Amino acid sequence: MICVILVAGHGRVLENEIKNNAFGHYSSLEGVPKSLLPGIGGKKILDFWWDAINTRQVFSDVYLVTNADKYKYYERWATAHGFPVDNIINDGSTIQGNRLGSVGDFDLVLRNKRINDDVLVVAGDMLFQDHNFDITQVVDYFKRKKGELAIYYEMEPTELSQSRGIVDVCPLTNRITRFIEKPAVGETLSRSASVVFYCFRKQTLPTITAYLTAHPDVQERNFGMYMEWLVNDSNVEVYGMKLPTGFQLIGQIGLQEYEKWLEYFSDKQLQQRAKEPYTSEAYARVGLVGNPSDGFHGKTISLSVANFWAEVTIKESQKLMLVPHPLNDPTEFGSLGDLHGISRKEGYLGGLRLLQATCKKFYQYCTEQGIALPKRNFTLKYDTNIPRQVGLAGSSAIVTATLKCLMHFFDLTDSDLPRPLQPQFILNVEVDELFINAGLQDRVIQVYEGLVFMNFSKAIMGSKGHGDYQRIDFDLVPPLWLAYIRNPSDSGKIHSNIRQRFDSGDAEVVAGMQKFAELTDQAREALEGHDIPRLCDLMNANFDLRRHLYGDKVLGDENLQMIELARKFGSSAKFSGSGGAVIGICLDPAKLPLLKAAFQEEGFVFCEIIPRQTMPDCLSRGSSTDEEISSADQDDETNDHRNNESTS
Structure with missing residues (x-):
């Protein structure tokens, strides 16, 4: 199985707020890519993902897709963490206007590396609460179901479903019966949020090219919209797996929210560690x-x-x-x-x-x-x-x-x-x-x-x-x-x-x-x-x-x-x-x-x-x-x- 980590986003909200922070608390982080920012305990967010994924018994290769603007940061990270530099893919984009979109970046890896294998794909700039989940359990379940797999979690009370891809999951089969990307208020009662954490069978990979051909607008080339199409409009069976952790894609949030979720997830971990008999x-x-x-x-x-x-x-x-x-x-x-x-x-x-x-x-x-x-x-x-x-x-x-x-x-x-x-x-x-x-x-x-x-x-x-x-x-x-x-x-x-x-x-x-x-x-x-x-x-x-x-x-x-x-x-x-x-x-x-x-x-x-x-x-x-x-x-x-x- 192949793993692909996506870190090519161009969102500048958090980066600009760090740069313009009046107190100078984050001056050492100016220009640093979002996935290389500190996570819980100060450890880089991408480090947590690499720890979870760096399992040779599961993945024969791991690829990381970034943009031209931040490529050097990831090259330096790779040399310090035992990640093969040749497996960093540069999508050539430098600004939001010439980005490929997350699905386009995924397609670039598939074509560039001629991948013909099952693939796990994750967004490497996601904070997540519990760093002890077992990636092998995810892969084992994917192979057991013999269908595509979407990871989801139960949203915290403060989270708005309008900011997520929301799934309805059949309680008997765990098949995802509906996927709604950023639903309107009242459109669904579900609080099961899907994030860019998917497993695809190799026979399903051609649907990536088909989707991109049918959707030339880069605004529609994100994974949420692709999954909505895959679940609702195709005959492909997609199953859901619930992880016991929350996720926050920091590419879409500002400094205040970044600090809030860092503190929240840290408190959650402390509560778990201090759990009484x-x-x-x-x-x-x-x-x-x-x-x-x-x-x-x-x-x-x-x-x-x-x-x-x-x-x-x-x-x-x-x-x-x-x-x-x-x-x-x-x-x-x-x-x-x-x-x-x-x-x-x-x-x-x-x-x-x-x-x-x-x-x-x-x-x-x-x-x-x-x-x-x-x-x-x-x-x-x-x-x-x-x-x-x-x-x-x-x-x-x-x-x-x-x-x-x-x-x-x-x-x-x-x-x-x-x-x-x-x-x-x-x-x-x-x-x-x-x-x-x-x-x-x-x-x-x-x-x-x-x-x-x-x-x-x-x-x-x-x-x-x-x-x-x-x-x-x-x-x-x-x-x-x-x-x-x-x-x-x-x-x-x-x-x-x-x-x-x-x-x-x-x-x-x-x-x-x-x-x-x-x-x-x-x-x-x-x-x-x-x-x-x-x-x-x-x-x-x-x-x-x-x-x-x-x-x-x-x-x-x-x-x-x-x-x-x-x-x-x-x-x-x-x-x-x-x-x-x-x-x-x-x-x-x-x-x-x-x-x-x-x-x-x-x-x-x-x-x-x-x-x-x-x-x-x-x-x-x-x-x-x-x-x-x-x-x-x-x-x-x-x-x-x-x-x-x-x-x-």
């Missing part, structure tokens, strides 16, 4: 009704539980490090017997693999979606009190918290990874990377929190790409209890063939999953109608149906013992998830202490559930998650809930 939590969940139909296009109602949580902390570091948890990822043991006992009880798979898989999938997602990440390293560590192997979604809680940390660290928002799609991302981490059998329910409730009704019907999933998730009034949650096996183990579990039967169209299983969905609809009506006895009956029916479909051998003796014990005291009871824990509603409060004592006498852990409530947000009752949820609902009640845990 960030901790995110995700909570255990209980399936109130409907599970396990979330993996079979069914419906569920799920509730966040504040008693149990996982938290992940991220902080910037020189190297990328994943910190093992002293209990969950042991590497030291008192003896071989200790190793045997801990491995037999806890298994071999701690939380470290979850952090690593999430990081891997996060980078993959950003690469596929055209989101370039800055080269910033971090340290991740985690903690959790969610009991293992009892169906309270402990693994997905760690993944969810890790995703929140990564999005915060790299300044990604719900527009980069939409909230309704985050549960699918989390599920993909567990299924694709770690081969964990799971459904969407756990991930949905851990992303949204609160009390949520979920519809995973095939029609909805096919049309939206995600389920329909609706908030239920949190005040409707009845008092719930939770009991779980003290020392669970994966060994000896009988695996179910329900998935194979469902996929093959087994009538009994398909009808059973439909029945789970009907129970969920009825449970919602019972909740909203304050009919708790009816809700108890539906929870019991939910378990009875599960038992019928899966069989007692799959469910296990201890799980069945907990269900029977609860019903002995007149309480409803069903699995909270996949087994290992049960939840219920005790209609007679006087029996709750007796129920608790009975479970404890049998060696089970018993607690009263503390629901995890979120602050009000724009996902109102009955609305779809196509509306975004405010990020303000994350952590306000965390400490109070932890201080009031009742886990024994």
